[in-house]
Amino acid sequence: MSLKRKVRIGMIGYKFMGKAHSHAYRDLPFYFNTDIEPVLQTIVGRDEANVKQAGDKFGWLSYETDWRRVIERDDIDVIDIGTPNHLHAEIAIAAAQAGKHIICEKPLAMDKEQAFTMWKAAQKAGVIHMISHNYRFSPAIQYAKKLIEQGVLGEIYHIRAQYLQDWLMDADFPLVWRLRKDICGSGTLGDLMAHSIDLARFLVGEIEEVSGMMETFIKQRPMEGLPGPTTAGPTAGTGEQVLADVEVDDAVAALAKFENGAFGVFEASRYGKGNRNGNRLEINGSRGSLRWDMENMNTLQLYLDKDEFGMQGFRTIQCTESIHPYAGAYWPAGHGIGYEHTFINLMHAFMEGISTNTNPSPSFEDGYRNQVVLDAIAKSASKGARITVKY
Template sequence: MRYIKVGLIGYKFMGKAHTQAYKNTNFYFEPQDPFQLKVICGRNEKSVKSAAHTYGWESYETDWRSVVERNDIDLIDIGTPSNTHKDIAIAAAKAGKHVLTEKPMALSVRDAKEMLKAVTDAGVQHMVSFNYRRIPAIALAKRLITEGRLGDVYHIRAHYLQDWLANPQSPFAWRLDKTIAGSGAHGDLNAHIVDLTRYLIGEFDEVVGMSETFVKERPAENGEGKRNVTVDDTTLFLARFDNGAVGNFEATRYATGRKNHEYIEINGSMGSIVFNFERMNELQFFSKEDEHYLQGYRNILVTEPEVHEYMNAWWPPGHLIGYEHAFTHQASDLARAITQQQPVYPNFEDGLRCQQVLEAVDNSILSRTWEKVEKSND
């Protein structure tokens, strides 16, 4: 046994989620090579020092370059805002570190391609934190599709609905500033459902989309005056897929009453599935292989340790898991990949493909017509 020594850049929402993932991988999954929490990094020394203590990191740094250069680190984990991913990832790869980055991978297709080239050239492991692939219900959906239980896929309907901006008086936040966030609902939420769609049914062919900013200026964070919202509040698009299916996508932060409603429905010639993150322990499945008079959407409680992926590490049947568990599953799979020197997905190529879909939608919004989705790596 050796340890996988981790340097984590970022210590807020994602820093917390990733830290627990490393600790709980060790606790529940007992990997061959456990994670070692070497160093956490943030620009504010007081805050990052406190986080290091509470979260249990051995040390802290205030400059990510120092972390990347350290010799005692195997894996750089990037949990900072989107506009910083590129520089950190490329530097980490050049330093021979494995790289895990939060989504969206980059601010542009061009940046994503550079990042992919860097990790490929360096021969390191690379992964994008599309953590929802590791929800057991999604793993089950993937299995059903792989087994052919849906037959030919006709339709996908994927909507990621939140409501935290529905109130026009909510104040400005960094996620509403295009120079930092890169994008609004599109990059934040559509990124997830685009990745899941690629994972479940394959590649996009062409798209047409629209976006809207319903509330164009909001009270400044400091309470003085207004600030312009420079990202999309909602982005919707239609799509055709290489396999002939058609799709309907929507991301919004204005769907009053929908808190984290990541809804995916796939209809095929033999069956259908429905997933909703707000009931993330359940998967609905309809099968035409059932006798006609017995057909119906069955609601599978995806909590059976014996048969549902990841669940044997947790509790007895019917004992739910929560949001952060998918990060733990992701970390556990990454640990195994590093130990076994096997590829792990979604990797930077997946991250690039996702970016290419998002960018085609952006182009379509400008051109007001359909746009093909590019699929080259360079």
């Protein structure tokens, strides 16, 4: 029996995405036959007590409080970046220069210039690089890609994508890092619409023109001790409430024209009351249409105009058969998988890339191209004009 090649991971960040990535690394060998064994070598966070606790819970062999130390270590092969956005570029470039393979959470960078620099640094170093757009790796989305490539929908005319959440609607919710422009770069645009743009590029093609609008509904939020400019706000029960300006978008909408002539409509908001994770899309073609909803991620709705008149309508496909991409690695047909499995599938692609020295998709180039579109939407919103997307 051949021994598996051990790939030692250094993961920077330990909260939401740290939990998702840790689980994926641990379960990957259980579901997929691969010649690589991910080793949870070290986890990194600034708060020593919390990162140690996370490391123990998630199964990491050690922890560090300085990401620079991890990049210097000889026992690390992969740098996994799950930090706030403003740190992505510095960490990724240093990792590439140290010869480490890299996987990075989305959006890839604060802007297209940073993203381009990251892509070129990884390319120059010859390391495997990937951006963590996990929704691509739902079996239903992968099957939708196959149907489109096979021409089942015919010529693609429309994509409309919507990503709605509602966790931010309380005006007393504090100014967390996702609401600080100096840390995240943008709000809903980079957090939610980045996923929709990636899916659109994956399924339909490149975007050549956009028109966008953005809105911030609650202009100030409590500081909770965070540094930055403040203003004295109203008293809240006891003591004075210190508020800070919100400089990122709460909602964004965009129209897009694709290079192949398709037309796109995109909407993202953190103010969609009742939507916990409303990531949805519909694609219309000359021969049929399809719909997908992350909250029912194992199903694909498909309409085909070749069906007999009187029996036409959207059919529901349970994408859990062995013929559906990735589904065969898990359970018998009808036994659905969940959100966490999209990360396992993504990590499988990443490890296969390392094994074969072939860069998987979505790569840092995809991250850069996504960022170009996002920047163009922001520019369009600020100027009130259509913007040509220049890659």
